[in-house]
Structures are given as C-alpha cells and as structure tokens.
Amino acid sequence: MSAPTATSTTASKPVRSSALNWKAIRAHGGIIALIVLVAFNAAVTPNFLQMQTLFVNISQVATIAIVAMGMTLVIATGGIDLSVGAVMALAGALAPLLFLSPWGIEYPALGLVLAFSLPLVAAALCGLFNGMMVSILNVQPIIATLILFISGRGIAQVLTNGNLQTFKNPGFSYLGTGKILGLPFQGWLALVLAIVIYWIVTRTIFGRYLLATGGNEKAARLSGGPVRSVKIGAYVICAFLSGIAGMIVVAINSASDAARNGNLMELDAIAAAVVGGALLQGGRAPIFGAILGAVIIQLVKYTLLANGVEDEVALVAKAGIILLAVYVQQVRKE
C-alpha cells in the first residue's frame, strides 16, 4: 500500500505544483489586476501617487462598493437587483426634502435625524417590495426589480418636480465630505459596513441560509430553511445599502439630482460583484471580493479618464473587465 502511494505522489508532484501556480493566479486574479493597475498608474498617470488622488478615488469607490455588497447578497440567492440606482435616486431625493421642509428648518436637529433615517426606511421598503415579488409571487428577479428600476427614479423626480435641489447643510454633507484620520468618511463607512456584512454572511444563521438558498433552494427549504424570508432579507439589505449610497452622492454634491443620482449604478454594482467572485447562479457571497471589484472598476475608470481617454471608451473598458471576470469564473468552475 505504501509503495504505490509514494510513487504516485512523486509522479504527480511536478504536475501539481505548476497547476497550483496557475490556480493561484486565477484565485488571486483580482489582487493581481489591482497591483498591475496601481503600478501602471504610478508609472504613467501624472500625480497618481498624491493624497488628493487617493481621496477622490475613495470617495468615488465607496458608493460603488456599498451597493456592490448588497448586490453580492442578492446574487448569492441566485437573484439580481436592477433597482439599486433608482433606489439611490429615491433616497437621495427624500433626504434634502426632509431637512429643507419648513418643519425641518424649524427643528434642524430632528430634521437631520429624519433626513438620515426616513430615506433608509423608504429604501428598505423598496427592497421589501422586490423581495416579496421574487419570493412570494415568484416573479423572475430581473423583471421584479425592473419595476422599481423604472418607477423608483420616476417617483424621485416627481417628489422633486424634476428640479435640481441644492442645499447648504454641513451636518448632512458630512456624509460625503467629512474626514476621519484624514480619509473620507464614506470610505470608513464602507469598510465598517463590509465588516458587518462579512460577519453576517460567515457567522450568522441568516448568512448560512443565504448561501444554502442560493446553493440549492429545494434542499435548503426541506432542511427547514426559511428561504422566502432569507431572499426578502437579501433584497431589503441591498436596497438599504443603496439608500445609504444615494445619500452619500447627494451629500458629496450638496445637491440632489433625481435624474442622475445612481444612474447606471446597477451595472457597476453587478460588475463589481462578478469581478469580486460572485457566481450568478448563487451560493457564494464574497463581500471583500465585491469591494475589490469596485476598486478595480473605479481604478480603470480613473486610469482612462486621467489619461485623457473619453468617458464612452471607459464604458467599453468596463465591459472588457466583466468579460474577463466571467471568463475566469468559467475556467475556475472546472
């Protein structure tokens, strides 16, 4: 017994070590892509290694990352959420309405509290709607979330009469312009949210059921898993996070533009999740992968813009990244 074992391991050794290297490249493709991007920018892009560049990129990437984490949870159930951009617009439009209302001006502290909380409640309700459509009415996720994708932004524009709302409210703007230890507040916020969600996915019963539902919904249900509530939970969290992102965008600009806030965010978030390693058929929720994906997408965008490439071309580059990520996933599956 021992002799053949010895020969078989020695025989397979050279094959395995090279396979491991290739595997390692594929497994850490995201990190490698990030290093390549940073190295390229350091060499080519003027002023890349400046604090200012870091700030710009962090404040940009935070919103993508926050939404991508929620998207990752939804994708882990085997679903998809197209309404994230619209929910951003809705939450973003609601916040200034609250602290700019006569009532909010009279009681500024209370107005500010409501401006932070009510939009998130509204966002969560959007998620509840999505989740119930998907898990109780069994509507295809892409169609179910298409409803709010179209109407959510519409509602936001109706609320603001289609106008750009500008404001001066340092308390609210802290969300987008504040700094802690010299780094943008929303960067820290994204990091904290990521840790919390990672904890939920890996340590809680909800997280376990989430992955089980995406991995084999029938088996999860027959083992007593509350698959409906779990799916609804994923959509609610995703919408809640989108609401936060929408408010950050408004806070950065000190203005809410319901027509543009979160526009095309669903694509960035899906791309970030997929680049981060989420499988569209469900069952996997790499939260820090989603952040990495968001960073890569943001850096590619930045690289192209900073080097004078037009915005439209940047879109094509984004498509290329998604294509590459999907290819790597396909290879990984074997």
Added chain:
Amino acid sequence: MQSVASQPHAAQPLVAMHGIEKAFSGVPALQSAALDVAAGEVHALIGQNGAGKSTLIKILTGVYSRDAGDIRFAGAASHLTSPREAQDSGIATIYQELNLVPLRSVTENIVMGYEPKRLSVFIDWREAHIRAREILSRFGIDIDVKAPLGSYSTAIQQLVAIARAVSLKARLVIMDEPTSSLDAQEVAVLFGVVRSLKEAGVAVLYVSHFLDELFEICDRVTTMRDGQTVSVRSIAQTSKLELIADMLGRNVDDIKAAGMTDFGGGTAKTGDVLLQADGVSTGNRLRNLTLTVHSGEIVGLGGLLGSGRTEAARALFGVDTLTGGDITFKGSPSAPANPAAAITQGIGYLTEDRKAEGIIPDMSVRENLTLALLPTLTINGQIDRKRERQIVAHYIDALDIKAADMDQPIRELSGGNQQKVLLARWLATEPELLILDEPTRGVDVGAKLEIQSIIRYFVDKGFGVILISSEFEELVEGADRIVVLQDGYCVSELHNPGITENTLVKAIAQHHQQNEGAA
C-alpha cells in the same frame, strides 16, 4: 468493424488500461488500476462508491489526465485530453444525468453538432428527421422525432442518447448506472439495445450497482476496490456472492452468514403510537393516507412508482399542504405547515433525490451536515462554531464518513458518503420520527449495509421510521410492517415476520387487478 465482431474476444483488446495512477491533491484515487475491454463485449465495472470507477472512466474519456499508466484504444496509444476528443475517436459516454436538451426535438438531440446541411449553411431538417428516424429504428424505437425529447420517458431519453452515440460511430459505449431510473419493461428494452450493440461489434462498458443485471447482460466483470482493480471474472463462472466479496474485500462465507439486507425487521418490540395519520390527502396525488407509526418501529411504504409514497412523506413533513385529513404526532394534533415546523416537532425527512433535494454541492460537509440543526445551534442569530465542529466531528466518526476533512465541499465525496452526511443531517436534529425515502439508492453494497445498521440502531433507541424503498428486498427484510399504497390510497397492510417478496408483490398486484375488475 465486421471482422472484429466475428471474433469478439480477439487477442488485442479494444481498450487496454494498465497501471493507471491518479491522485487528487495528494490523495490517491487510483493505484495501478487496470481495465481490458474487448470489441463486441459487454463488460461490467463494479465496486463500492469511492472505489475509483468514475475516476477510471473519466481518465479513459479524457475528462481527467492520468498521473501514470498506459492506455491503448483500438491498438494505438491514447492521449485524450477532452471528452470531445474521446467522442471523435469512438468512445461515447451515457451519463446518469443525461447530457441532452429536453426542450428540443428528438431529431435535434440526435444530430446536434453533426446536422445535415443545405448549401452548407442551412440545416436540412427533412434529411435530419429521416436520419433520426433511421437511427432510432435500428433500436426498434418508433417515436415522433419532432416532439421535444423531454416529453418522453427517461428510458426513451436514455435510448436516444445511446442512439446518438452509436450514430457517431462509437466503438465503445460507456453506460453509467443506465437502469437506475427505469422500470422493468424499460430495462428489458435497454438490454435489447445493448445486445444489438454487441452484435454490431460495439463494446459496452457497463457500470451498475444492480448485480442481478450483470448476470443477464454482461460477459465479464472487472471489480475495483480502494482505487485498485481487484478481479476480472467471466460472468458465466462467477456468483453474485463472489462479486460482493470482491467489492467488500471480504470472505464469501462471512457474507453468507450475515445476510444481505436484513436489518432485523419484525423482532423489535414496539411502543406507543408516535404518529397517526387519518385520511390525509393533498393536491399532489395523495388521496387517502391512513397510517400509524409506533415508537421503535420501521413502517415500510410499498407500492409502485407513482403510488403516492413520496407524496405521503411530503404531506407528513409539511412540504405539501393538506387538503383533508388529520395528523396526530405524539398524541397532539399537528399538521406541520412547513418543513421547519416538522423539524421542530421532531421529524426528519431524507429525500429521495440526493442531488436535487439533498446536498448543497458547494457547501462543505460541515455546513451540509448542520443545515437542519442550525436553529438550535445558534445563539442570538450567531452560529456556535465550536459546538458545530464538535457535532460534525462526532457524526463523521460515528457514521464513518470518508472525507478529507469536514470543510471539504460535499460534491467531492462519493455518493455513499454524501448519503451518510445527509443521514447525519437528520440524526443530528435528534428526531423521533425519521422518514427515509430510498435511503440506499445509488449507494454501494458496503455503504448500504452501514446505512441499514444505522437505521436499525436508531429504531432500537425507541424512535420511529417510515421507510420508502423501491427494492422489495429491503422493505421485506427491513420493515416491521408494510403499508401498500396505490394511486394515493392505502390498499393493504402486511405484518412481519412473515412477509416475503412474493406476498408483497402479490399485495401490490392484487389491488391493481381488483381495480381493473371494478372498472
């Protein structure tokens, strides 16, 4: 090909695999495995789950690469690197899960990839249909080739897969558990096709857990155990017992003494009524189920496919909503609204379809094992990981589950070990009633014996079991009582000791006859 057919056991075999070695991340799966198949021969490959059959086949068909060893196919050294190359060189594989497209027509499935073309661009459908009909008629199948493949039975679909393989000039057809989902008549048709393949000089490599079939159809048997080829026997000169002994690595006499599937039915003393179902019906083909289960008792559900056995299990476990009837569990009325409620009451349900309704393939052994247990393994929503690992370690040890470690994805385990993990999933919830739907299907002899002894141990502790099985032998020898179902009704009840396969078959058949008489 004809000349080869005239001398089926020619000196030079069609397939010759020798000294095959293969290890997965350092764990050897095959060690000096060998396989010889002659042209025009039906050759069986048997062994327990995890013996290395699938690995050997996957190496032969280019799915895996080998670490060492020689493969010769049709006299030439073979270095296949993909299943497509294998197909092109004349090796066709019919998998357990058919790799066909159920929504497309029979014709499309047969000619897929090799469609007859008009003007070298457009598919010539008229010609394609004619060709498909011709290919099928060679197997004595006459069906509407324009209908979607999925509208036919599994047996027909399987035959279509074989027909496709043969039309691609296969010289070796590998069949992996081809009869596991077929009824007796369909098996007969399949065997007819296997015989005609043999006559045409095509070799068939036949993998099966049903030993009786081998004696009906095969010429020779290669037995594998622990990644090695342990014997090659001519079927005419061997016995079922000898093959089982080879597979298990045991002595023939020991097995004779132990008996095969007897887990001691009818001898246990039964206790109070555990579960009582009265006139239970659901919208899902269950019309009138009346059933009593005592603690310490195994109640078998007998009947043909579609008689309502699985539907009964689903009703008792809260999967399907009741449309009538009452269920009493442990003395108080209870019709579980969903599986979660049933689990809380103390019921477990091992499902029939391991892949579709049992395992979560990408999750680890640990996560699969504790899935039904989670609510009690959680403190304020957070999983108690230390206790989780303790419980899993306990069951891996108690049930002798063979896994590299508890964090290995369950899909990498053999079928028998996957089944043991699923059984452990339910045992861990410490249920008082276990519903087992085909607990030993697709599981090798060794694991089967182990699973059956676990079931008996569980019952002896004073719990109840409802056992559903298509194997009459397992029901007759395992159950204390058998309730026979037909069309969703309970039609009769048999008591052990005293049930034989004949009385069971008679009980099932009788009511069919009576029904026909009444109609």
